[in-house]
Amino acid sequence: MRVLGVDPGLTRCGLGVVEGRAGRATMVAVGVVRTPSAAATGERLVYLEQELETWLDRFAPDVVAIERVFADVNVASVMTTAHASAIAMLAATKRGLPVHLHTPTEVKAAVTGSGRADKAQVATMVTRILALDTAPKPADAADALALAICHLWRGQAENRLTALAAGSRR
Numbered sequence: 001m002r003v004l005g006v007d008p009g010l011t012r013c014g015l016g017v018v019e020g021r022a023g024r025a026t027m028v029a030v031g032v033v034r035t036p037s038a039a040a041t042g043e044r045l046v047y048l049e050q051e052l053e054t055w056l057d058r059f060a061p062d063v064v065a066i067e068r069v070f071a072d073v074n075v076a077s078v079m080t081t082a083h084a085s086a087i088a089m090l091a092a093t094k095r096g097l098p099v100h101l102h103t104p105t106e107v108k109a110a111v112t113g114s115g116r117a118d119k120a121q122v123a124t125m126v127t128r129i130l131a132l133d134t135a136p137k138p139a140d141a142a143d144a145l146a147l148a149i150c151h152l153w154r155g156q157a158e159n160r161l162t163a164l165a166a167g168s169r170r
Contacts, residue, residue: 002028003155004061004092005148006052007140008069008084010044011037014140015052017059018130018148025149027130029059030141041080045087052091064092065151067143068101102150107143110150122146 001021007014013035017028033051035044066089069082092099105115112125123135123142129149136142 001063001152002059002061003148003151004055004059004064005144005146005151006064006066006085006088007143007147008067008081008088009140010035010041010048010080010084012138012140013048013051013084013088014138014142014144015055016136016141016144016146016148017055017061018145018152020152022153025129025152027132027145029055030136030145031055032138032140041083045083048084049087049091052088056091056095056097061097063098063100063151063155064088065100065102065147065155067107067147068103070103100151100155102147102154106154107146107150110154111146119143 002017002019005016005018011034013033015033016030018025019028020026033048035047066085069078069085071078089099108117108122109115111129112121119139119142123139126132126142126145126149127135130145136145
């Protein structure tokens with residue numbers, strides 16, 4: 001299975017592609033889409049969509065895993081993150097790709113064993129899991145890979161349970 005992980009953000013949107021199965025993962029690609037803060041929001045969203053489309057074309061994921069936006073004190077930040085998240089959902093859904101949302105706590109727990117891990121711990125574990133020489137930078141890139149790993153490991157188990165449940169209803 002190939003998973004595109006998206007750590008949504010309007011200024012920096014982390015993207016990471018991982019391939020494998022539960023317990024085994026290999027990095028295919030990692031990067032960050034940056035948009036100029038001086039540009040109009042609509043222009044930034046169009047640029048983000050174009051970049052996501054390029055990644056979807058180039059890496060042909062089977063599924064897209066996106067960090068679930070959570071409420072924060074900074075409403076403006078939450079809104080721009082939600083906009084970026086919606087662009088990723090739209091791009092994937094237009095192609096018929098399944099989209100799954102994972103909370104930051106769920107991702108941290110899947111990758112580090114603790115839902116309270118900090119960014120440095122997540123980056124360290126992503127580096128180990130994927131057998132990388134150095135940690136992906138910036139943190140948005142490591143977070144995108146962590147999302148992809150989380151879905152690869154947890155999502156496949158969920159998909160099997162869903163298939164089993166569907167089979168028992170027949």
